[in-house]
Amino acid sequence: MAGLASKRARTVLVLVLALAALGGAYALASGMADAEGEGSLAAGEPFLSVSSEEIAEVTWTYGDATATMVKEDGTWADAEAAGVSLDQSAAAELASAAADASSSRSVARSQEDAAMGLESPTVRATLVLTDGSSVSFEVGAATADGASCYAWREGSEDVQVVDxxxxxxFSCSMADLYVTESAPGSSSVTAFEVDRGGDVLSMTYLEEGSDAAYSSFYQWFLQDGDALRALDTSKARTLANVVNRITWKSCVDTAYADDAAATYGFDDPVLTATLSYTNDDEPSEYVLVVGSKASSSTYYAHPAGSTFVYTVAAEKVEDLLEATYETLRPDDVCLMDWDTVDALDIVCDGEATTVSFVRTEEQDDDGETVVSTSYEVDGASADASAVSSLTDTIDGMESEGEGTIDAAQGGADAELAITFHRTASTYETMTLSFIRYDNSFYLVSFNGEERLLVNRNDVAALKEAVQAL
Structure with a gap:
């Protein structure tokens, strides 16, 4: 019996220890749950019990930077940088975020500070009120649902869960509140130049086009000595907009002077970009100087004459550094101005066809000259819709890559050649040819260039349009 009693005693002891262990585990789990979103509620309780009107000064530390803004005569200003304007709306929102915060619940401050991000707070801040008193607080991590965060007011026993x-x-630097300069953002850019240490790329915009191009649809040109070379409109505009619509990654200096040029690489800039544009019909110019790399993903930059220094995205700078005629030239197969075409001589699979454009001028009821166009194929009246189908097919062709004549499997002979006879003062005669490249593509020969590839299905459609004339 004594043995049985002893055995029962040991069993009870084991059960007691097991229950104690379970209780301890539950208590630990409950504490962690509080750090993740469970706890007593105190909905609507003010976090700091101050109003935004009472706040005269805000000092906060975020990351490695500490900043102070003060309110003077109703206007927020950087306490350390006189003369630099702050975005008043953003500054007021920062102050109000703390003043308006209310607690949804309280969590006991304990050994779980690390789980709440309060062992190394994300933000430390102090508000100085108009009566001279102050209140300090810390902000830790976001809650698991991302809708709230843990915050602790100095002198409080509990951590509050606030919005x-x-x-x-408060996850910002003072520079994020600065009223920074804006790029022109102009819709009337007239020229763009990038000087890359003596390697200059110069583009100009001509609204009416130029005789340097066969088509008036080309309006952007590369200045190549005294000559102009047509550029792809979209590519040229995109490059100019790198500066025209540049956005800053950050502001790093508000009092830049030339004696600090070496600090940012402005003494030997990687590039200087000059944007010419019209502003209220007046010629204007915007110059952006780009210095050395600020990081692996940014460069230092500042507008000429400005005391501000910013960082800009490296990829944008590299777009400017790498731009050449080859990256900007048109990829259009044929962007013909049909009003300049008088006739087409077509050779398709050995068969020759001539299409004539017959234009007639008449006066309308208002005395205006109206030009009508009819067509002839090999001297006989032609169906206008069939000719329109041909011209539309040419207009709609798109390149799908590049190739060389040496790689063309069909040799140098064209299966389809269209010669344009034009009334223009330049490029009076032009030939568009299609040379079999491989089983999928044809090489385009046009305007003295053999570079673009088009899908064989597009050439087949063009042949069908010719045969339907």
Missing amino acids: IGVLNA
Whole structure:
């Protein structure tokens, strides 16, 4: 019996220890749950019990930077940089985020500080009120649902769960509140030049086009000595907009002077970009100087004459550094101005056809000259819709890559050649040819260039349009 009693005693002891262990585990789990979103509620309780009107000064530390803004005569200003304007709306929102914060619940401050991000707070801040008193607080991590964050007011026993807006508002530097300069953002750019240490790329915009191009559809040109070379409109505009619509990654200096040029690489810039544009019909110019790399993903930059220094995306700078005629030239198969065409001589698979454009001028009821166009094929009246189908097919052809005549499997002979006879003062005669490249593509020969590839299906469609004349 004594043995049985002893055995029962040991069993009870084991059960007691097991229950104690379970209780401890539950308590630990409950504490962690509080750090993740469970706890006593205190909905609507003010976090700091101050109003935004009472706040006269805000000092906060985010990352490695500490900043202070002060309110003077109703206007927020950087306490360390006189003369630099702050975005008043953004500054007011930062102050209000703290003043308006309310607690949704309280969590006991304990050994779980690390789980709440308060062992190394994301933000430390102090508000100085108009009566001279102050209140300090810390903001830790976001809650698991991302809608709130953990915050602790100095002198409080508990951690409060407040809206995520407090963390978002204070996760910034003073420079993020500066009223920075804006790029022109002009819709009337007339020229763009990039000087890359003596390697100059110069583009000009001509609204009416130029005789340097066979088509008036080309309006952007590369200045090549005294000559102009047509550029792809979209590519040229995109390059100019790198500067025309540049956005800053950050502001790093508000009091730049030339004696600090070496600090940012402005003494030997990687490039200087000059944008010419019209502003209210007046010629204007914007010059952006890009210095050395600020990081692996940014460069230092500043507008000429400005005291501000910014960082800009490296990929944008590299677009400017790498731009050449080859990256900007048109990829159009044929962008013909049909009003300049008088006739087409077509050779398709050995069969020759001539299409004539017959234009007739008449006066309308208002005395205006109206030009009508009819067509002839090999001297006989032609169906206008069939000719329109041909011209539309040419207009709609798109390149799908590049090739060389040496790689053409069909040799140098064209299966289809269209010669344009034009009334223009330049490029009076032009020939568009299609040379079999491989089983999928044809090489285009046009305007003295053999570079672009088009899908064989497009050439087949063009042949069908010719045969339907």
